[in-house]
Amino acid sequence: MRLTLKIWRQSDADATGTMVGYQVDDADEDMSFLELLDVLNEKLILSGDEPVAFDHDCREGICGSCSMVINGHPHGPQKATTACQLHLRHFRDGETITIEPWRAAAFPVIKDLVVDRSAFDRIIQAGGYVSVPTGAAPDAHATPVPKVHADRAFTAAACIGCGACVAACPNGSGSLFLGAKITHLGELPQGQPERDGRVVRMVEQHDAEGFGGCTNTGACTVSCPKEIPLDVISQLNHDYIAATSGRGRIA
């Protein structure tokens, strides 16, 4: 396959970036999208050029590292697929592919396609955890969890924190990520003691990081490689109202 790539190149956080065109003549339809960039980078290194910086780790679709907007779609046009699991067979021979970093003020570009997503880490720090005093492990059946709650928590827990929801959102909102974490922990008995304080602190941190507000367009769930459903945002709103309307206990 011959592919033309238009890639965002930016040498560091303060530099002004630009789109640069590259030609890859020996792409194979069985390659993953990241392997395509590997092939391009080998060429760039051999010719003495600076390789394209991009985030990647597991390449199995579960770590949430890869983060690039391909032809305007976070993680590319394939549904429920991370960029690392996207294969070139979904593109046409001779196609021009545009590759850009996540675009959000809260995710500043560090270099080329790499953005700083530590804003998400600080949101998790603010409340995305359960406090578990150490001691003997309790019996597995000591705390029953109804199946519907376990299923919903599991669906929400599939969030890998990649940030595609923010990249897709016209408002640069992290509401789908927030909603996934709130639903994941709030559906389980272990998440109850800190439930009210968690949502308030996480929402405040989300806003302080410079993410925008949700307008319920649903662009986030379309881009989510883990298909986190939109109702987690309703759960987030529900928990926030409960926690701040006097009914809640703020930890």
Added chain:
Amino acid sequence: MVTVQKRPGGAGVRRLRNTSLQLKIVMAVTGAISVLYLVLHMIGNLKIFLGRSELDTYAEFLRTVGEPALPYSTLLWIIRVVLTVSIVLHIVSATILARRAARARPVRYAATPKTPGSYAARTMRWGGVIILLFIVYHILDLTTGTLNPNGVGGAVYDNVVSDFAPSRWYVTLFYTLAVVAVGFHLRHGIWSALQTLGHSSGARRHAQKVTSTVIAVVLTVGFLAVPFAVTFGLVA
């Protein structure tokens, strides 16, 4: 290993006066008040099909209700104040949220495929501006009578009939555009408010979206029935 760093400047959490979620809740509640008003307004308008005396009597009733315990026009002024406060809060919240959204997403993508999300969802902000301009015109036209060709206080029927006369087709056209904008605004807005107030779920979402669309269509048709009936001579 994950390393969590403080932002340069390290002030930690910069507290905003209101979280975006609080502003959204304000928009949902004030929007709901406005929708309730629109339903009552539409029902009142449709009395034009019952004749001049029915409509004018209803208009007079809205002013005299509660008398003599309450002074003339008390109910009307309560409604006007509540509505004005609601709409001001709605617009202020929307403006703050739109400015935050613009700051949160400062750089556009080079590749822009068809945007996901409905037309209604994407036109909430500019649609809202059109609706605001319409409200200003509408008050000057049929409340104060300043821009109305008849403009006689209390003569609601005659004011409406002269307003939408066939020769003034451009007024009917402007009303149509504005009411359709309201319809689109409500189609996304009603469902969005339910989601914001935490009443949506995967199981309920479809029914809620259908309900929003039905309410939007009923209000659009109900509001357009009057000017069209006058323009096409069904009411004269």
